[in-house]
Amino acid sequence: MPDRAPQTVERRLPTEEARELLALVRDIAEREIAPRAAEEEDAGRFPRELFSLLSSSGLLGLPYASEYGGGDQPYAVYLQVLEELAAARLTVGLGVSVHTLSCHALAGFGTEEQRAAHLPAMLGGGLLGAYCLSEPASGSDAASLRTKAVREGDEWMLTGTKAWITHGGIADFCTVMARTGGEGPKGITAFLVPGDAEGLSAAAPERKMGMKGSPTAQLHFDGVRIPDARRIGEEGQGFAVALSALDSGRLGIAACAVGLAQAALDQAVEYARERRQFGRPIADFQGLRFLLADMATRIEAGRALYLEAARLRDEGRPFGRQAAMAKLFCTDAAMQVTTDAVQVLGGYGYTADFPVERYMREAKMLQIVEGTNQIQRMVIARHLVGPESR
Template sequence: MELSEEQRAVRDVVREFAEEEIRPVAREADTEERFPEDVWDGLADLDLTGLTVPEAYGGYDADRLTYSVVNEEVAYGTLSVATALSVHCLATSCIATFGSEDQKERWLPEMVDGRPVGAFALSEPGAGSNPAEMTTEARKEGNEYVIDGTKQWITNGERAGVVVLFAKTDRDDPGSVTQFVVPKDADGLTVGKKEEKLGLRASDTTSLEFDGVRIPAENRLTEEGKGLSAALSILTGGRIGIASQAVGLAQSALDEAEAYAGEREQFGKPIGDIQTIRHKLADMATQVRASRLLTRDAAAREDRGESPRMAASMAKYFASEAAMDVTNEAVQIHGGYGYVTEGDVERLYRDAKITTIYEGTSEIQKTVIARELLD
């Protein structure tokens, strides 16, 4: 998929930022499980925290292909930062797409500048792949909603100042899921423990506890019962973002492996001269390119006004599984050096796994693809 001159310029700027500002701090941030806030401020300076905000509110208002390119290049730096950015953009997308004029004016101009950070609260301890099973409830009382429940796996859970929340207005009615905006400092809203994760360790992932949280009725984003369809429509675009991140991560691993193969010598020659290694790199490069093409095709379909549902699921499924394969082979090419933390490929390997899980597992993507094909 050919990029426009402007898109190539954006790609080059973000790649330079990833190489000069993100990659140098990625290992330390992973080890310390600390989000690099200076990097976040740098993204804001590049207008990337307003990527999905309309220009009328100070945003970048990127088309989906540009959004894909940005996600790929930020993930080339480190997936933890790319994930935080994509979730922030999910939150701003929800407000921009479903919010009233007053809601947009209230939240978006500040979120464009990266503060407050956005969070997206859909999953629960007992409701992951099937959000209709959620139990979080928002009861209408006069001109307020009172929220009780627990959300889990919330990226930006500690850092966020704004939470886009999905809750039922009737806990016993699966069709009552509704979307709300909740300020993080609302009374009764507490942050649970920070999860200790295999990868994505610089990104904060927590639960959120809602205990009698009261918000004004004007903070409701969708009509009652329209929240689940809204979530699914937003997540289709989000899957293109995750596929893009998987491509960027895999490209990073491929570049590391290619460089190592050229400098590491065994049996009196670079290991890149050994056919087994050459074939590994050929397979890896093919998977990265195929992933990128699938992902950009899905993005371009959305930009043309076509339904990207199946293409997005294909891209997310293929690119995330390819990222697992490519990072695995990168570790193998590095041998013992790939297994220790002084290099980057073991972190890339750990990070890759989450791309097959969040925003719809690989199994869910195959279910969506099959449904589009057969039903």
């Protein structure tokens, strides 16, 4: 059974423009993404040409201002686009989410001159971004990063290694957090680094259990020199920049998780209707019907949670707690739903002839990226009862 675009889901779309946008996305997903997803993931092939198509279609800058080449779309609409893309192929949905995350620092904290100089190409010029925060010894404890940026006149020299970088080795630009001062979060600054900068190199891509079409690699900065004009925000503001981006990025991961879970449910429902045992479709058996009902309920709850967080963001209200909740719930739901989908298909679900085994492997990654789900629980608890005693 091949991959296919997900079943049409009722959407909360505020305008006719948004409805036409989602129709465009569904058409691209059905014609260009889903038919080749299984083959290309198995081959570990990154679909760069699809990202060129998405860029030319205006889909790589949806939540950003049109004056810089963006789409002026509310975050709630952008996230529903991500869900559709992820349902067709997670490598594509996650790639768009990471690219959007990579543009956040410049869009939110750059000067007018910086935005005018760089954002149009980043949002609509066919470029692809990478977000560089994690390091080999600095994952959940991001404030302990060691990559250094030393100022030399009007330039900065970056030295260090970033790890677990989506689009590592193929990105056209990188948003990089580096240490410019003392230890801790106040000594970190953000920089916009060209992907072809001299001294920047990528290690071999990581060998992963899923998401094989999405390259993840270490990036080595060996005396990379960039002008001060590519510093984003003030010196020492980089950690705040990083956390602001992650609040929004977690909603992107939540939407991707819901899309992946929806694709798994669609496959399970179709199989249950067609597969016959004991003289009737297995969809007739109450135990399986209850399983499908639970899967659908988790998906609807996750979708409602990420849309509520997006609504708060669109209204300019605090949404960090809700973003952490959405990332936590939606990715846990995706792991459960994809596991249940394998169970519905039985032995066939464990084979590569059906996509649900791939969905299950991909879902595991979503519980880890952009803050593990244990970190999300810490974030939520701090909103409830304050920081831990030291």
